[in-house]
Amino acid sequence: MYNGIGLQTARGSGTNGHVQRNVAFVRPGKKDSVNYRTEDDLAKLDAQANRQPNQGILDHERKRKVEVKCAELEEVLESQGLNLEEVRTKVELYRSKLMNQGGTATTELPKDEFGRLLVRETHHIAQAQQEKNAKLREAFGISEYFVEGTSFDQDRKAKEDLAKADALQKELVEKERAAR
Template sequence: MYNGIGLQTPRGSGTNGHVQRNWALVRPKDQSKAYKSEAELSAMDAAAATARQPNKEILDHERKRKIELKCAEFQEILEEQGFTEEAIANKVNNYRNMLMGEGAKLDKPVDQWGRPW
């Protein structure tokens, strides 16, 4: 006998005394789910939008890395065309200054947080 269920002893009962669970009763899962209302969802969205601003130093660093990558590609093109080292350095420097003056408009447009679309 387990937890007050079953026979005291299986002797003389014609069974081995094994107690099984009743699978006929299927209990429903929790019926009352706490779903968020539209007002709560909009409040969460508003809080997430104003949570944190991006680090300007990191965004500036990424912009500079993209500029240097373009300068390296331009330098390789000039080397393949057979320009002298001084001419390459001068042209790459002018190209870099042009890109730096261009600002944040490199390849892709970015949203208000600096992430590409």
């Protein structure tokens, strides 16, 4: 007997006492175990999915890209032999054009062959996620003020139905006034 397994002694058992492992035994695998998430884990996942991008950092990144383009233009103009005042005025015009033109940073972000954004920075990822959520919310017709769990609230449904009826009534009244 080794490690408490087997016979105390092989004497009288009709065997030599050799112990083998049970090949027919099926071990419970990891497939059977279910890992349930706690409320804290769910809250963290929800917060991570709904993280707001820091607009200050995104604006700073956009301004930095504009300044890099302006510095490149300045180098090109100086290499062409223009005087300092002409270079400054042209760079300033170019800078103001870029600042007015670049309203959204997503148009500048690189995309792969399937149209997905290739972003690595946290705030760009958060901004892309917000845009994706907004498109999905719009596609499903979900209000941006929707609160989870209110779908089964009868009072909320009644209030929404009344609001829709009032809106339709106002539209009909306005159409009748416009027709007169």
